[in-house]
Amino acid sequence: MVGxxxxxxxxxxxxxxxHGQLVGVIAMIEQGRDCKEVVTQFxxxxxxxxxxxxxxxxxxxxECLTDEGAGGSESMTEAELEKLFLALA
Incomplete structure (x- = not known):
């Protein structure tokens, strides 16, 4: 678990x-709402x-840097941490 x-x-x-916003976007698409409104909400x-x-x-x-992670898992290498962070890019 994180944190x-x-x-x-x-x-x-x-x-x-x-999640609520995404449900709203899906509803907007199903209702055939204006593209600009849908894209703005998306x-x-x-x-x-x-x-x-x-x-x-x-x-x-x-947590990884301060060794506060739960479950006694091994700490991550700097390369693994960088890869994790860049996965969001």
């Missing part, structure tokens, strides 16, 4: 909001997911 309860709650809230969902992803990776990086 403690204090770190996880805001991430989950952000992801739930993005961009908002994309940004929300990007921010949540960066937040998750940042929390994970802090």
């Amino acid at each position: 403690n309860d204090q770190a996880i709650a805001p991430m989950l809230n952000r992801l739930r909001r993005a 961009a908002a969902v994309s940004r929300a997911l990007d921010r949540a992803g960066f937040e998750i990776v940042a929390t994970g990086l802090r």
Whole structure:
């Protein structure tokens, strides 16, 4: 798991909001709404997911660097951390 309860709650809230926004975008497409409106809302969902992803990776990086990760898993190498971070690019 990434982060403690204090770190996880805001991430989950952000992801739930993005989920709601995505449901809205799907409904807009099904209703045949204007392309500009759909793209604007889709961009908002994309940004929300990007921010949540960066937040998750940042929390994970802090845990890996301070050896606070749960489950006694091996710490990641610098190359593995970089690859994880760049996966969001």
